[in-house]
Amino acid sequence: MKRVGYGLLLMWALLPLWSQATTPTLKNVMEQDTPAEEAASKPAPAAPPTVADEHERGSPRSSMEGLLHAMRYGDFEQAGHYLDTRNLPAAVAALDSAELARQLKVVLDRTLWVDLQSMSNSKHGLTEDGLPSYRDLVGKIPLKRRQVSVYMQRVPRGDGESIWKVSNATLSYIPELYRIHGDGPIGEFLSQHLPVFEVMGLQSWQLVALLLFLLIAYLISWPLFWLTNTLIGRRGEHTQHLQKFIRGPLRLLLLVLVIRQTFPLVRPSIEAQAFAEGRTLLIIAFIWVAVAGLELTRQHLILVLKEKGKDQGALLMRPLFTVAKTLVILTGLLLWLENLGFKATTILAGLGIGGLAVALAAQKSVENLIGAITLYMSTPVRVGNFCRFGSQMGVVEEIGLRYTRIRTLDRTVIHISNATFVDLQLENFSEREKIRFSPTIHLRYDTQASQLRPLMDAITEALQAHDKVDEAPVRVRFHKFGPQALQLNILSYITTTDFPVYLEVAEVLNLTILTLLEQHKVSLADATQRRLSHQQTALTSES
Missing domain, CATH: 2.30.30.60 (SH3 type barrels.)
Incomplete structure (x- = not known):
């Protein structure tokens, strides 16, 4: 009976635990018996349970999120609640938890990008990561020739529950990590005398240090640029574009290169390093140098072409170099996007499809542009x-x-x-370097051979005697027997390209020929008779 009584008493004591353990099972059974429509209307199952905690330290993710939030706003007293300060080495334990949190913030900002989404949001942490069940790995920080693991560790809260904090195994390395990745003596001094703020992950003292480096580089380079511009300016006014190129884009490129070389000296944060990896300032400087270099080249080519008398080619330089500058800017933009992590090939594919549509729509305009380039280059x-x-x-x-x-x-x-x-x-x-003078003279058929030869010689002498008639060729030939007239052909060239001048010379020569015809008593064929003769000849040939 005693055994039965003890058994009943034990069953009565374990009944609440048994009911708690079996309730989810019974609930699952009930849900399996629920129709599909009712199951679909039920809300999604809740996330894995976490421990209720005033500082949200119930899971690795929530604890790290609370720590980062407190650090971001400079509340290091609050951040100290997320650190496991038990069993620390004496040198580390001597530090206040707020100071330890401050040093941890500086180290994390400059060495580790915390991915909260990859961390567990369960009170049990990650269970299949190969680590002890009470630890989760956040990341690793380089320390000389080895790596320091940053752990979140489940520790007892003191009331029977466990919460997650930054492991004391990690905290024991924080002072040593801070000496390597911290502000250093200069940064410590400047940060104590400057207002506290951040711009793109850079603290106030880091921005001041970069400005000082920039000022020093400018002061050192100023005499060199001044001397160079002075020497170039002595060559004449045509060098003003080269002087602007040296004063502007070339100097900016030099200063940007100085900033990039001195940037690691200020120990930038990961955010600032990511911004620097985009090479924004460097790409801007290179684009300006390239565009200004193209403009300098254009100005030089215009001067050369104008000196050679090719004004048409000089006019073509502006649109051609405008296209070249546009391509340089687009290339720089694509490189910048590639550095930021975007896929330039995808962007180019999209631009290719859009460019194809634009090219089809602007086909005629492109043809006319190519025609203009052809006219400018070949200059017909x-x-x-x-x-x-x-x-x-x-x-x-x-x-x-x-x-x-x-x-x-x-x-x-x-x-x-x-x-x-x-x-x-x-x-x-x-x-034309000269204009042809080549009239055809129709003479009557009753003209004698004794009259024709002297006439031809006289016309030749008259042409050769005129100062505007080229020396060769000068030909006066009895060409053929026409239907109703004898044809006398004249070939010569007047040495002028001015058409009004040509008309004046041609008029003088025509009057001279007419005078010679009168002197040699040779008559021109009647134009009316020649027209009728041509018509009769045409009718005869058709019949």
């Missing part, structure tokens, strides 16, 4: 030239990037697209 015509294009003639007034503007003989204006104009047969009259 220039602005001010008189030319024949197709079946029309006129003076070229402007060659734009899309159209060519031509003033016709009727004083009207024609705009022809460059793509069309460059494909036409262009005859440039302004490129």
Whole structure:
């Protein structure tokens, strides 16, 4: 009976524990019997339970999050609640928990990026990480030739519950880590005399140190740049663009390189290092140097082309170098995005699809631009030239990037697209070094041979005697027997490219020839008779 009584008493004592242990099982059984519609309407199961704690130290993630939050706002007294200060070495235990938290913040900021999402949010921590059940690994910090592991450790709170804190095994290395990764003597001194603030992960003393390095570099480089600009300026006014290039982009590039070399000396945080890895200032400096270098090259080429009389090519330099500058800026932007972690190939693929659509829409504009480049480079015509294009003639007034503007003989204006104009047969009259004088004289059939020979010799002598007629060729030939006239052909060249001058010389020569015809008593064929003869000949050939 006593055994039965003891058994009943034991069952009565274990009944609450048994009911707690079996309740989830019974609940699961009930949920399995619940219809699908009711199960779907139930809320998702809650996250793994954590220990209720006033400082949110119930799980590794919540404890680390609370620690980082207190550090971010400089509340190191609060941050001390997240540190396991038990059983520390004497040198470390002598430090106040707030000071220890401050040193830990500096070390973490400069050596370890804490990924809260990868940490466990359960009071049991990570159970399959190969570590003891009371420890979770946050990361590792380099210390000389080895690595110091940063652990979150489950420790007793004193009321039967366990909470998570930064392990004392990690805290024992904090002073040594701070000596290596901390502010150092200069940083400690400056931080005590400067207001406390941060910009992009850099503390106030670090920003002041970088500005001092920049000022020193500027003062050291100033005499060198001044001397260089002075020597270059003595070569003439045409060097002003080179002087601007040295004073501006080249000096900026030098200062940025100095900042990059001195940047590790201020012991920047991981956030500042990540910003520096983007090479933002360096890329800006290189883009400015490249763009200014292209502008310098453009100015030099314009001077060279103008000295050679190629004004058309000088006009083409601006749009060409504008395209080159745009490509430089786009390349720098893609490099910057690549450094920030974006995939430039993906961006280029997107730009390629968009560029294809734009290219299809702007096909005619691109053709006209290429036509303008062809006109500028090959220069079949220039602005001010008189030319024949197709079946029309006129003076070229402007060659734009899309159209060519031509003033016709009727004083009207024609705009022809460059793509069309460059494909036409262009005859440039302004490129002639002389103008041909080649009239055909029709003489009557009753002209005697004794009259014709002296006439031809007299016309030849008259042409050779004129100072505006080129020495060769000068030909006067009895060409053929026409239907109703004898044809006398004259070939010579007047040494001028000015068309009004040519008309004056041609008029003098024509009057001279007419005078010679009168002197040799040779008559011109009647034009009316020759026209009728041509018509009769045409009718005869058709019949």
